[in-house]
Amino acid sequence: MAKISSDxxxxxxxxxxxxxxxxxxxxxxxxxxxxxxxxxxxxxxxxVHGLNPNAVLGILNEKLSEVSE
Structure with a gap:
């Protein structure tokens, strides 16, 4: 499964x-x-948006794994 990275x-x-x-x-x-x-x-x-990059990355990868199941 592909994962999202911060870069x-x-x-x-x-x-x-x-x-x-x-x-x-x-x-x-x-x-x-x-x-x-x-x-x-x-x-x-x-x-730029005042968000924690690690938190957003975790949320995106969790959602990605849910929709890939």
């Missing part, structure tokens, strides 16, 4: 795992349509 671009995550869009929105990542998100790593986007 992945937000745009890459959205394109490769559209099933995670709702989860990203729920954790406060409301920038998914923003041009910056296409070139920004998950870690950088979390920092």
């Amino acid at each position: 992945m671009l937000v745009g890459q995550i959205v394109n490769e795992h559209p099933e995670l869009i709702d989860t990203l929105l729920e954790v406060g990542m409301h920038c998914l349509g923003c041009p910056s998100s296409q070139m920004e790593s998950l870690e950088d986007a979390c920092m």
